[in-house]
Amino acid sequence: MLELKDVHTYYGHIHALQGISLKVNEGEIVTLIGANGAGKSTTLRTISGMVKARRGEVLYQGKPIQRLDAHKIVAMGIGHVPEGRRIFPRLTVEExxxxxxxxxxxxxxxxERKEYAFQLFPRLYERRTQKGGTLSGGEQQMLAIGRALMQNPKLLLxxxxxxxxxxxxxxxxxxxIQNLNKAGKTILLVEQNARxxxxxAHRGYVLQTGRLTFSGPAAELAARPEIQEAYLGGH
Structure with missing residues (x-):
C-alpha cells in the first residue's frame, strides 16, 4: 500500500531523513521506533505532504505522491494523527x-462518520458541545483520531x-488501534512506547538519526538484545 524508496528530507540544511526505504502492506500495523530526534515524525510528515522529500520516492498504491499537496494526499486515502494532537482548541468537539x-x-x-467516531469514543459524544481546549489529554487524543477518521482513510499515520x-x-x-486495524485500516504507527x-504491530522498523538500522517482524525485533537494551529497558 505504501512504499518509501531512498527518501531524503531536509529542514533547511539539516538532513533529517537520510535515505529511508520502507514498506507498509495493506492490512498491516507497522511501527516505526527510535529515540527522540531520530526522524520518526519527519517520516510521517513526508508521507502526508507536510514536508517535501528532496530526493527519493513516496509511493501510495503504486502512485508517486511526494510532490502532491497535503490535501490531495488526504483525498487519496491517507489520514494523519499528528504528534501533540493539534486539535482546534476554540472549536467544539463536533466542529x-x-x-x-x-x-x-x-x-x-x-x-454517519461523526456517529462512527462517537461509537468509537463515547466520551466524545458526551463532550460534543465542549470546546476542544477544555478536554483532557486523553479526550484530545480521541478527538485527533476521530478527526483523522472523518475522511475515511485507508491508511492511518x-x-x-x-x-x-x-x-x-x-x-x-x-x-x-487494534480494533481499527481489524476493521480494515492499515496503520503506520510512530510510538515512544516501543514495548x-x-x-x-505485525512488523517494525528502527530509525536512528535519519537512517533505518533494523527491520523485521515485530516479535523478532522485540527479541533482539540491542533493541531491548536501547528501547525496551533491557532485561
Missing amino acids: NLEIGAFLESDRKIVQ MDEPSMGLAPVLVDFIFET IALQI
Missing part, C-alpha cells in the same frame, strides 16, 4: 470532527498516540 471531513460535501456521509496519557488510557488507545508498539 473539530466536521473539519476532518472538509473534502466531503455530502452531509449525510459526514453525519499515527504519531505518538500514547504520549502523556495515563496507563489506563494508553491501553484504551492501543486497543482502539507496546511491538506487541501490537
Whole structure:
C-alpha cells in the first residue's frame, strides 16, 4: 500500500531523513521506533505532504505522491494523527470532527462518520458541545483520531498516540488501534512506547538519526538484545 524508496528530507540544511526505504502492506500495523530526534515524525510528515522529500520516492498504491499537496494526499486515502494532537482548541468537539471531513460535501456521509467516531469514543459524544481546549489529554487524543477518521482513510499515520496519557488510557488507545486495524485500516504507527508498539504491530522498523538500522517482524525485533537494551529497558 505504501512504499518509501531512498527518501531524503531536509529542514533547511539539516538532513533529517537520510535515505529511508520502507514498506507498509495493506492490512498491516507497522511501527516505526527510535529515540527522540531520530526522524520518526519527519517520516510521517513526508508521507502526508507536510514536508517535501528532496530526493527519493513516496509511493501510495503504486502512485508517486511526494510532490502532491497535503490535501490531495488526504483525498487519496491517507489520514494523519499528528504528534501533540493539534486539535482546534476554540472549536467544539463536533466542529473539530466536521473539519476532518472538509473534502466531503455530502452531509449525510459526514453525519454517519461523526456517529462512527462517537461509537468509537463515547466520551466524545458526551463532550460534543465542549470546546476542544477544555478536554483532557486523553479526550484530545480521541478527538485527533476521530478527526483523522472523518475522511475515511485507508491508511492511518499515527504519531505518538500514547504520549502523556495515563496507563489506563494508553491501553484504551492501543486497543482502539487494534480494533481499527481489524476493521480494515492499515496503520503506520510512530510510538515512544516501543514495548507496546511491538506487541501490537505485525512488523517494525528502527530509525536512528535519519537512517533505518533494523527491520523485521515485530516479535523478532522485540527479541533482539540491542533493541531491548536501547528501547525496551533491557532485561
